[in-house]
Amino acid sequence: MRNPFARPRRTPLLVTAGAVAAAVVLAGVGDLVLEHVARGRIAGAAACRLRPSGPVSAGLTGTLPGLRLLTGDVGTVRIAARDVRRDGTSLSVAAELHGVTTGGAIAGGTATATLAYGQLAARMGSRAAGLRPSGDGHGGLVLTGTLAGIPLPLAVHARLATAGGRLTVTPTDVSLLGRQFTVGGLAADPRTSALAGRLGPQSVTLPQLPGGVRLVRAVTDSEGLRLDLALTPGATSGTRHGCTR
Known part of the structure; x- marks a missing residue:
């Protein structure tokens, strides 16, 4: 006969809650590690192609971007680079690439290239x-x-x-x-x-644009002359400068 004064057993519930919490923590840690590695590789690939004298940064958007890499889907990537030299002109470049895969393909994107005044x-x-x-x-x-x-x-x-x-x-x-x-x-x-x-x-x-990049318009802003660009899926193809990533 069950003792009516005994405390209810909560061990299974506590174990389940603990396991869920641990899984969430591990998933978060794994995501951060994968995202960090991915951002580093993407920034390295962008630096190899753009050859800037200044720094390059890369960022991934969406939920759990690092874990998505396991399926080959990077998603949307934002890249920024300073002092990109083209035809004797220094440019600041910012790009947003859509549908990026771990194989280096993109579905399209937009970018800006700014010439200081x-x-x-x-x-x-x-x-x-x-x-x-x-x-x-x-x-x-x-x-x-x-x-x-x-x-x-x-x-x-x-x-x-x-x-x-x-x-x-x-x-x-x-x-x-x-x-x-x-x-x-x-x-x-x-x-x-x-x-x-x-x-x-x-x-x-204007500085020559790479293949797969189309000039949409030129406007001025606080930084200089801004070239608004559209990128096609072929914008990242090829192994120019020996870049294979």
Whole structure:
């Protein structure tokens, strides 16, 4: 006969709870270890392909990203690299790759490559005519300074367009002596037509993009000229520079 005053046995319940807790802890530890190793390998592979002078970082998203690696599915990966050299220009690159597998394939992704304003000025060369590029806060470009032959400081507002691997800078408005003029208005006035003639569209060659990477648009932000890019599944194929990861 069961003793009505005996305490109920909780050992099986405690053992079960302990086992579940241990499994969760072990899964978490295993996930952290796998994720750490994966991030290191991904960063290494990105560094091998991008060859930056600055640091490279990689991050995995989603739940239990490390344990997903056991199925060959990495998921979404974010990569950032500083001082990536292309065609004599230093770029800061940030990419988000989707559908990444442990074999190195991707389903697609997006990226940005940013040229600092000093780098853009160097790429424009004499075409900037002594004016310094900066952002206008709305994605457009502003060139400020003293135009050669014009002893007055001015600000030239320009719109940006891209085609065929080139950036076209088209001045639209000029701020001079506290007044705003359109380039068309300057061209129509004989007194300022010479100035307008020096403010025509300028074409700048952009750094060459690797295969599978398409330029979507170019805009300015606080860091410089930002190239928004789209990546296709073929963007990571090949063993360039001897990279096999």
